[in-house]
Amino acid sequence: xxxxxxxxxxxxxxxxxxxxxxxxxxxxxxxxxxxxxxxxxxxxxxxxxxxxxxxxxxxxxxxxxxxxxxxxxxxxxxxxxxxxxxxxxxxxxxxxxxxxxxxxxxxxxxxxxxxxxxxxxxxxxxxxxxxxxxxxxxxxxxxxxxxxxxxxxxxxxxxxxxxxxxxxxxxxxxxxxxxxxxxxxxxxxxxxxxxxxxxxxxxxxxxxxxxxxxxxxxxxxxxxxxxxxxxxxxxxxxxxxxxxxxxxxxxxxxxxxxxxxxxxxxxxxxxxxxxxxxxxxxxxxxxxxxxxxxxxxxxxxxxxxxxxxxxxxxxxxxxxxxxxxxxxxxxxxxxxxxxxxxxxxxxxxxxxxxxxxxxxxxxxxxxxxxxxxxxxxxxxxxxxxxxxxxxxxxxxxxxxxxxxxxxxxxxxxxxxxxxxxxxxxxxxxxxxxxxxxxxxxxxxxxxxxxxxxxxxxxxxxxxxxxxxxxxxxxxxxxxxxxxxxxxxxxxxxxxxxxxxxxxxxxxxxxxxxxxxxxxxxxxxxxxxxxxxxxxxxxxxxxxxxxxxxxxxxxxxxxxxxxxxxxxxxxxxxxxxxxxxxxxxxxxxxxxxx
Amino acid sequence: xxxxxxxxxxxxxxxxxxxxxxxxxxxxxxxxxxxxxxxxxxxxxxxxxxxxxxxxxxxxxxxxxxxxxxxxxxxxxxxxxxxxxxxxxxxxxxxxxxxxxxxxxxxxxxxxxxxxxxxxxxxxxxxxxxxxxxxxxxxxxxxxxxxxxxxxxxxxxxxxxxxxxxxxxxxxxxxxxxxxxxxxxxxxxxxxxxxxxxxxxxxxxxxxxxxxxxxxxxxxxxxxxxxxxxxxxxxxxxxxxxxxxxxxxxxxxxxxxxxxxxxxxxxxxxxxxxxxxxxxxxxxxxxxxxxxxxxxxxxxxxxxxxxxxxxxxxxxxxxxxxxxxxx
Numbered sequence: 001x002x003x004x005x006x007x008x009x010x011x012x013x014x015x016x017x018x019x020x021x022x023x024x025x026x027x028x029x030x031x032x033x034x035x036x037x038x039x040x041x042x043x044x045x046x047x048x049x050x051x052x053x054x055x056x057x058x059x060x061x062x063x064x065x066x067x068x069x070x071x072x073x074x075x076x077x078x079x080x081x082x083x084x085x086x087x088x089x090x091x092x093x094x095x096x097x098x099x100x101x102x103x104x105x106x107x108x109x110x111x112x113x114x115x116x117x118x119x120x121x122x123x124x125x126x127x128x129x130x131x132x133x134x135x136x137x138x139x140x141x142x143x144x145x146x147x148x149x150x151x152x153x154x155x156x157x158x159x160x161x162x163x164x165x166x167x168x169x170x171x172x173x174x175x176x177x178x179x180x181x182x183x184x185x186x187x188x189x190x191x192x193x194x195x196x197x198x199x200x201x202x203x204x205x206x207x208x209x210x211x212x213x214x215x216x217x218x219x220x221x222x223x224x225x226x227x228x229x230x231x232x233x234x235x236x237x238x239x240x241x242x243x244x245x246x247x248x249x250x251x252x253x254x255x256x257x258x259x260x261x262x263x264x265x266x267x268x269x270x271x272x273x274x275x276x277x278x279x280x281x282x283x284x285x286x287x288x289x290x291x292x293x294x295x296x297x298x299x300x301x302x303x304x305x306x307x308x309x310x311x312x313x314x315x316x317x318x319x320x321x322x323x324x325x326x327x328x329x330x331x332x333x334x335x336x337x338x339x340x341x342x343x344x345x346x347x348x349x350x351x352x353x354x355x356x357x358x359x360x361x362x363x364x365x366x367x368x369x370x371x372x373x374x375x376x377x378x379x380x381x382x383x384x385x386x387x388x389x390x391x392x393x394x395x396x397x398x399x400x401x402x403x404x405x406x407x408x409x410x411x412x413x414x415x416x417x418x419x420x421x422x423x424x425x426x427x428x429x430x431x432x433x434x435x436x437x438x439x440x441x442x443x444x445x446x447x448x449x450x451x452x453x454x455x456x457x458x459x460x461x462x463x464x465x466x467x468x469x470x471x472x473x474x475x476x477x478x479x480x481x482x483x484x485x486x487x488x489x490x491x492x493x494x495x496x497x498x499x500x501x502x503x504x505x506x507x508x509x510x511x512x513x514x515x516x517x518x519x520x521x522x523x524x525x526x527x528x529x530x531x532x533x534x535x536x537x538x539x540x541x542x543x544x545x546x547x548x549x550x551x552x553x554x555x556x557x558x559x560x561x562x563x564x565x566x567x568x569x570x571x572x573x574x575x576x577x578x579x580x581x582x583x584x585x586x587x588x589x590x591x592x593x
Numbered sequence: 594x595x596x597x598x599x600x601x602x603x604x605x606x607x608x609x610x611x612x613x614x615x616x617x618x619x620x621x622x623x624x625x626x627x628x629x630x631x632x633x634x635x636x637x638x639x640x641x642x643x644x645x646x647x648x649x650x651x652x653x654x655x656x657x658x659x660x661x662x663x664x665x666x667x668x669x670x671x672x673x674x675x676x677x678x679x680x681x682x683x684x685x686x687x688x689x690x691x692x693x694x695x696x697x698x699x700x701x702x703x704x705x706x707x708x709x710x711x712x713x714x715x716x717x718x719x720x721x722x723x724x725x726x727x728x729x730x731x732x733x734x735x736x737x738x739x740x741x742x743x744x745x746x747x748x749x750x751x752x753x754x755x756x757x758x759x760x761x762x763x764x765x766x767x768x769x770x771x772x773x774x775x776x777x778x779x780x781x782x783x784x785x786x787x788x789x790x791x792x793x794x795x796x797x798x799x800x801x802x803x804x805x806x807x808x809x810x811x812x813x814x815x816x817x818x819x820x821x822x823x824x825x826x827x828x829x830x831x832x833x834x835x836x837x838x839x840x841x842x843x844x845x846x847x848x849x850x851x852x853x854x855x856x857x858x859x860x861x862x863x864x865x866x867x868x869x870x871x872x873x874x875x876x877x878x879x880x881x882x883x884x885x886x887x888x889x890x891x892x893x894x895x896x897x898x899x900x901x902x903x904x905x906x907x908x909x910x911x912x913x914x915x916x917x918x919x920x
Contacts, residue, residue: 023612027614139858141858141859141860142858164909166907166909166912167907167912167915167916169854169858169907173855175851175854175916177916217657217658228909233654234654235913236651236869236871236872236875236913236914237654237871237872237875239910239913239914240869240872240896240897242872242875242876
């Protein structure tokens with residue numbers, strides 16, 4: 001088994017591909033969902049801010065409404081009218097009585113109202129002054145006519161005037177921050193009687209506002225109709241111009257939302273009109289609107305990493321599964337490469353690899369079959385050659401010939417001895433040759449000519465022969481020693497058994513593709529049965545006869561294919577024709593098929 | 594591995610680009626850096642001094658805005674120099690990112706300040722500096738300028754030849770030294786004005802009160818008094834009120850408090866030069882944060898001063914300065 005992780009391997013590619021796909025998916029999903037959730041967080045924040053601002057508005061209005069209620073009560077109070085419209089009183093007693101009832105009246109408004117700093121009425125002329133908090137003393141150094149709440153009230157002619165937050169210095173020793181409601185009291189005759197003043201402790205509002213946080217840095221502020229800041233957590237910074245607030249835009253916005261264009265520090269303003277000139281403004285920083293935006297992003301990344309790790313593990317497992325059978329197959333192939341064909345690859349369950357394994361098994365089987373055939377073909381060929389060789393040096397033929405030579409020598413027929421010995425020598429030279437398998441037809445002709453010469457000397461009057469080969473085919477290649485066994489057969493089994501002389505004719509024919517060498521004799525011939533069995537495999541024949549002929553046939557077929565070989569035609573008493581057929585083109589002899 | 598990469602650049606580049614973008618994504622969203630820790634050592638932890646309360650407010654607003662952790666410690670009083678030195682030592686031992694000091698003594702805090710600046714802690718000055726140029730930035734009122742304003746305010750109310758007395762609180766603090774310098778630079782040049790030797794109240798309002806009484810008795814030509822800070826101004830005012838001398842003596846003070854407001858209203862004090870402690874606190878922390886985060890910071894930041902008189906004391910923008918609103 002190879003190490004599981006190797007670059008360029010199938011497995012690595014799968015792992016990489018998986019990681020890439022997952023990474024891409026996570027990236028796209030992450031970015032998309034991040035922006036989508038950012039949108040939703042943003043709109044949620046906006047809704048939240050708007051709700052919050054409305055709530056604050058409600059709270060503040062309830063205070064202001066309470067003050068307006070007080071002012072309405074005061075404006076409609078008869079005693080107040082009487083006291084402040086009187087130019088003179090019957091007695092000090094009466095004046096004191098009236099004043100005390102007003103003090104009681106104003107004081108009753110303040111019962112359990114720590115949020116109200118004071119309730120007072122200042123006469124426009126004559127210096128009369130009543131306060132609901134009896135313990136308060138006028139600050140002698142302050143001229144109330146200089147106070148803006150006083151001037152504004154007179155200018156508003158009986159309408160309620162809500163001031164911005166300011167320091168109220170009119171009482172001795174205290175300088176509280178208040179929001180003032182002032183109202184001119186007008187007598188039944190239309191004369192200005194005085195100014196009614198309620199001071200709301202600003203700390204009440206401050207307490208409401210200071211703890212409100214919009215996001216990490218966001219805040220709330222209040223501005224009045226003149227653009228003066230009623231409340232701002234960083235009022236000092238604004239006065240000293242270290243910070244700016246988009247007051248102008250707030251003032252033209254009745255209610256609604258707008259965003260300042262300050263790049264990274266852009267702020268979203270949510271404006272709500274309080275109804276009495278104030279605007280309550282929620283400010284949130286756009287870049288932190290989604291306070292958990294980062295957490296979101298981090299969790300996406302964390303999830304992404306987890307996914308990638310899982311993906312890599314899965315892809316390892318998967319690629320292992322895919323590549324294991326492939327590797328198995330590969331190791332089997334190696335085995336085959338080494339020459340072991342006796343194996344059977346187990347077929348895995350995976351369809352594709354299964355098919356591959358099956359095809360591989362079939363292929364190996366086929367190769368094995370072919371190899372076996374080749375081996376047996378070779379074996380056959382060797383055997384045939386061996387027997388061809390044996391046929392060539394048939395010892396009977398040799399010693400018969402040698403006997404004839406001796407006999408001729410004894411008879412001093414030296415001319416004939418020379419002839420025969422030279423023919424024998426040529427015969428052997430032609431049959432042995434240079435050891436090559438294929439020889440030109442010319443060789444065969446020479447071979448058979450010498451053979452027939454010898455036989456003619458031996459059976460001088462019993463044998464005639466004729467060799468009639470077309471000169472144009474002499475160069476064509478054929479296998480060795482194919483004519484001699486046939487001619488031998490014709491002589492020993494045809495002519496010799498016949499009464500009287502016989503003749504052997506060796507001739508040639510040529511078709512478009514094939515060469516035909518024909519050996520005719522006019523010997524005793526064969527019956528059909530003998531013709532039929534003549535060319536059967538050696539083992540299937542009754543006796544050893546015709547071994548040479550059979551060998552020629554087999555060799556021709558082994559060399560040139562099954563359609564070539566030897567064929568016999570014979571009729572008893574008339575003679576036999578043997579035809580050798582082989583292809584004209586024999587550049588390279590095919591092995592097997 | 595490398596050969597493999599060369600063979601498949603598109604693949605690897607794609608992978609790397611994606612990894613990088615993921616990394617960028619992660620980096621961009623990393624939670625804010627750890628908060629910057631800043632120690633502020635003020636002159637006095639006496640809660641009755643509004644100045645320091647407002648300065649702390651400003652520092653806290655900045656701390657919240659810029660994501661810093663601010664710890665404020667200080668000497669018991671302006672005269673407690675040793676106490677302040679040990680506060681600085683303690684602060685160093687806590688290893689903050691920055692120390693902001695308002696020095697009680699122009700000279701005696703130099704060694705310990707050098708110790709701060711020598712380490713990794715960034716050193717800043719708020720309100721009152723030291724006799725060494727080692728702070729990365731000094732956030733303070735330009736006290737010479739403030740002193741000149743006081744001198745001018747006094748000049749505006751004086752008629753004819755006059756003796757003028759300056760009451761100092763303890764001559765060690767740099768801010769007071771500068772103020773006196775400012776006051777003197779205006780009044781010295783004036784004909785008909787004789788500057789008396791500066792009185793040193795030694796950190797006690799009562800001393801200022803007593804010295805004023807004495808000065809009024811000793812110098813019949815005394816027409817003007819300048820108190821260099823809140824206690825000296827109030828002490829002098831008390832003396833003038835008691836002696837019923839408000840017609841004769843013109844008083845110019847520094848800083849603000851309810852008592853000073855009363856003096857203004859009563860016409861005993863003609864003007865007070867106020868600083869902007871909120872801005873000092875805010876800007877000193879902001880500057881320290883900026884510096885820690887690697888930004889260039891200006892060597893000096895003037896938080897400005899303002900002349901408050903009876904006429905402008907209730908103006909909207911001055912109210913917040915004169916009547917700090919506590920939460």
